[in-house]
Amino acid sequence: MAADADGAKERRSIARELKRGSLELIILHLLSPGEAYGYEIVSKLIAETDGALELSDGTLYPVLYRLERGEFVAVRWETPERGVPRKYYRLTEKGREQLERLKYEWTTFANAMRSLLDQDRSAK
Amino acid sequence: MAADADGAKERRSIARELKRGSLELIILHLLSPGEAYGYEIVSKLIAETDGALELSDGTLYPVLYRLERGEFVAVRWETPERGVPRKYYRLTEKGREQLERLKYEWTTFANAMRSLLDQDRSAK
DNA sequence: GTATAATATCTTGCGTAACAAGATAGATGG
DNA sequence: CCATCTATCTTGTTACGCAAGATATTATAC
Numbered sequence: 650m651a652a653d654a655d656g657a658k659e660r661r662s663i664a665r666e667l668k669r670g671s672l673e674l675i676i677l678h679l680l681s682p683g684e685a686y687g688y689e690i691v692s693k694l695i696a697e698t699d700g701a702l703e704l705s706d707g708t709l710y711p712v713l714y715r716l717e718r719g720e721f722v723a724v725r726w727e728t729p730e731r732g733v734p735r736k737y738y739r740l741t742e743k744g745r746e747q748l749e750r751l752k753y754e755w756t757t758f759a760n761a762m763r764s765l766l767d768q769d770r771s772a773k
Numbered sequence: 774m775a776a777d778a779d780g781a782k783e784r785r786s787i788a789r790e791l792k793r794g795s796l797e798l799i800i801l802h803l804l805s806p807g808e809a810y811g812y813e814i815v816s817k818l819i820a821e822t823d824g825a826l827e828l829s830d831g832t833l834y835p836v837l838y839r840l841e842r843g844e845f846v847a848v849r850w851e852t853p854e855r856g857v858p859r860k861y862y863r864l865t866e867k868g869r870e871q872l873e874r875l876k877y878e879w880t881t882f883a884n885a886m887r888s889l890l891d892q893d894r895s896a897k
Numbered sequence: 898g899t900a901t902a903a904t905a906t907c908t909t910g911c912g913t914a915a916c917a918a919g920a921t922a923g924a925t926g927g
Numbered sequence: 928c929c930a931t932c933t934a935t936c937t938t939g940t941t942a943c944g945c946a947a948g949a950t951a952t953t954a955t956a957c
Contacts, residue, residue, distance in 0.1 A: 660878070663794055665915055666943075667882045670790025672915075678890060688934055697892065701885035708916055710936060715914095733923055733934045752890060754784065758791045759883050761825035766802060766876060768821065789944055790914075796944080812905055832945055834907060839943095857905045857952050 672704065672712050673721075674751040677744055680722065684739035687713065713738060721747050796828065796836050798875040801868055804846065808863035811837065837862060845871050 721744035728734040845868035852858040
């Protein structure tokens with residue numbers, strides 16, 4: 650049905666917009682316990698949020714490259730005896746600071762939204 | 774100082790990204806108690822969030838136009854005896870439904886983020 | 898009376914981020 | 928040898944927020 654299709658498309662695009670500005674935080678956060686490689690990050694995120702948050706590899710790699718360029722993460726290639734080579738990412742000190750800062754920015758914004766939305770708008 | 778300037782610029786740009794996907798919700802919410810005109814919406818938002826959330830008119834009008842095109846808001850011009858003509862916006866029924874839906878989408882996303890960030894990442 | 902500021906709306910152009918789609922390549926299994 | 932899985936990377940599209948500027952009317956100041 651058209652209504653379903655449109656609804657789904659629109660819902661996807663809302664989720665897409667909401668993620669803007671949050672993905673770097675998400676990824677830095679997922680890297681905070683230790684190093685991980687790209688595919689691992691994708692599955693970690695889906696697992697730890699029960700699918701509430703997702704990202705595709707086509708989204709992830711550009712973000713990782715951005716983080717690498719900004720020296721928020723450092724990189725190490727590992728070629729296992731069997732299997733495809735993996736690129737492991739880990740937080741730098743600068744990345745850890747950025748994580749704290751982004752967490753603060755996000756929380757501040759979310760709290761402002763929350764308190765605005767919680768106001769009863771029917772009684773002025 | 775360069776560090777301060779960069780920090781401020783970066784903070785602004787983070788706030789900018791975070792707003793994506795939230796502005797429609799914010800505006801629909803501000804219109805829910807009754808009609809308002811553009812400039813009024815801007816000052817309302819700043820006042821009600823103590824400046825934590827802001828938007829400029831150059832941002833607002835395109836969003837209002839989008840909402841109008843989607844029939845989420847209806848429009849009425851008013852030319853007061855003294856003063857510049859004002860364009861008043863009010864929610865339609867469809868707009869009220871959209872408001873509920875966006876509120877749900879936003880809350881779902883924010884809760885997922887919150888619960889992810891609240892996890893202690895140092896203990897795997 | 899003429900600047901200047903304030904109120905109010907609208908438009909253009911830019912930068913950037915998320916993502917779909919597809920390319921690449923080695924490993925595994927039938 | 929063909930398909931499928933793991934894993935990474937690239938290209939192009941789309942849409943949004945916003946800075947900057949245009950326009951018009953009214954109010955204030957000099």
